[in-house]
Amino acid sequence: MNGYNFAYLDEQTKRMIRRALLKAVAIPGYQVPFGGREMPMPYGWGTGGVQLTASILGADDILKVIDQGADDTTNAVSIRHFFQRVAGVETTTATTAADVIQTRHRIPETPLRSGQILVFQVPIPEPLRFIEPSEQETRLMHALEEYGVMHVKLYEDIARYGHIATTYAYPVKVDGRYVMDPSPIPKFDNPKLDGNPALMLFGAGREKRLYAIPPYTRVESLDFEDHPFEIQRWEHSCALCGSDHSYLDEVITDDKGGRMFVCSDTDYCQTRRGEVA
Amino acid sequence: MNLSWPALDDTVHDSQRLFRQVLGAMSEPGTVHELVVPTPPAQPQKPLLGAALWGALLSLCDLDTTIWIGAELDSPALREALTFHTGARITDDPASADFALLTHASFDPRTPFAVGSDTYPDRGTTLLVAVERLENDSNGNTKGERDGQSGWRLSGPGIAESRVLDIGDGAGCRALMTRLAGNRASFPQGLDAIFGCGARLAAIPRSTRIASAEARVDSREVN
Ligand SMILES: [Zn+2]
Numbered sequence: 001m002n003g004y005n006f007a008y009l010d011e012q013t014k015r016m017i018r019r020a021l022l023k024a025v026a027i028p029g030y031q032v033p034f035g036g037r038e039m040p041m042p043y044g045w046g047t048g049g050v051q052l053t054a055s056i057l058g059a060d061d062i063l064k065v066i067d068q069g070a071d072d073t074t075n076a077v078s079i080r081h082f083f084q085r086v087a088g089v090e091t092t093t094a095t096t097a098a099d100v101i102q103t104r105h106r107i108p109e110t111p112l113r114s115g116q117i118l119v120f121q122v123p124i125p126e127p128l129r130f131i132e133p134s135e136q137e138t139r140l141m142h143a144l145e146e147y148g149v150m151h152v153k154l155y156e157d158i159a160r161y162g163h164i165a166t167t168y169a170y171p172v173k174v175d176g177r178y179v180m181d182p183s184p185i186p187k188f189d190n191p192k193l194d195g196n197p198a199l200m201l202f203g204a205g206r207e208k209r210l211y212a213i214p215p216y217t218r219v220e221s222l223d224f225e226d227h228p229f230e231i232q233r234w235e236h237s238c239a240l241c242g243s244d245h246s247y248l249d250e251v252i253t254d255d256k257g258g259r260m261f262v263c264s265d266t267d268y269c270q271t272r273r274g275e276v277a
Numbered sequence: 278m279n280l281s282w283p284a285l286d287d288t289v290h291d292s293q294r295l296f297r298q299v300l301g302a303m304s305e306p307g308t309v310h311e312l313v314v315p316t317p318p319a320q321p322q323k324p325l326l327g328a329a330l331w332g333a334l335l336s337l338c339d340l341d342t343t344i345w346i347g348a349e350l351d352s353p354a355l356r357e358a359l360t361f362h363t364g365a366r367i368t369d370d371p372a373s374a375d376f377a378l379l380t381h382a383s384f385d386p387r388t389p390f391a392v393g394s395d396t397y398p399d400r401g402t403t404l405l406v407a408v409e410r411l412e413n414d415s416n417g418n419t420k421g422e423r424d425g426q427s428g429w430r431l432s433g434p435g436i437a438e439s440r441v442l443d444i445g446d447g448a449g450c451r452a453l454m455t456r457l458a459g460n461r462a463s464f465p466q467g468l469d470a471i472f473g474c475g476a477r478l479a480a481i482p483r484s485t486r487i488a489s490a491e492a493r494v495d496s497r498e499v500n
Contacts, residue, residue, distance in 0.1 A: 023399035026482030143395035214435040
């Protein structure tokens, strides 16, 4: 025995999370409280996502872990190693080969397929929290669909900057009902939430909340008639693969101020370069 | 003494596999999933509590859950088996049940299952319903070939366009589907349902829109 259960969590905790996940799927965008467990990693390292992944993962699943689109950051590598060690699962960097993808701050550029599950690490699950600190109050606001304040916040942006300045964690409405925080993905990724064939699960470790977007669910980014939702655009193409429709990171190339724009999704970029070569 | 109600061969991995199938069923309403579960014993009533619902119970229930059992399925042997295999508490109060075991035949829309509250809609009963028929329009039955006219057209989250699920056409089936169709008016409060027919399982969560598929089938037949 290794001293811990398959995928680390004990079976009772997994069952509790699994029951909560079924309710989350049945009520798209609604935050289900769950009795989270302490994980052998600090909050901020995706303990919510890790607990969901641990509860759904099977021995035959192939797992991919990304952080800001990259498979090779410290956070992604440590979570991948964690599941290799406690579940013995096969891992991959290829989006197309993965059954379960745990992610922090991005949705892969390669379209997901039916049967895949995308697990988001969520720092703050409540989109109304910055307006209303009380959990009791935000629950009531969700119950009454009192989402006017959300529009007021976005409209203040327009008044101040001439456009909506929110670029990450841009709020969405799920199936015409719940306003939901899609986690700090760039708003560039918001359109991928709409009608996606994959199941999307969201886990917040510190606040012990989980929520879900089932496949093929209508997800709209909040906006205004005179200021429709727009995604980020770049004047550049990726310096490595030439893509002109992926999310780009600016990277410093030398100490003389040289810089370039490259895809944030490393698997997407490498796959494209492989196909071109 | 509970040997006739079988346990899972491998608690950890079988529970995971069965959960993923239930999750798939709930995520894509009306899809039919074949569960590999040891077969429950012979039972006097019809429909039987089959392998699929038994597997769902074994993978989801434990001492933190309460189960309500409809009269037609209830027996001392089943109560003992559920307690023995899962540790779940059996309750006679449907409003406090996490899971309710019933059959389509005896569904009574007046049974006061929990539907959650507007602030905590998740605190509702999940119905586990034994049915005698469970087919959809992509499980080897094209719409034109379906002999029954008892299908229900589902749409909403988890469904790209629409999907027809047929659970049979008895009065109980109609009452049940009418009750589930009523979820839309009370959303986010509502009942989530998992159907089992032998080893096959499908689900209709409260987010699903339900319409009768009869109109289209009838018009096809009339023409
Ligand atoms: Zn690139």
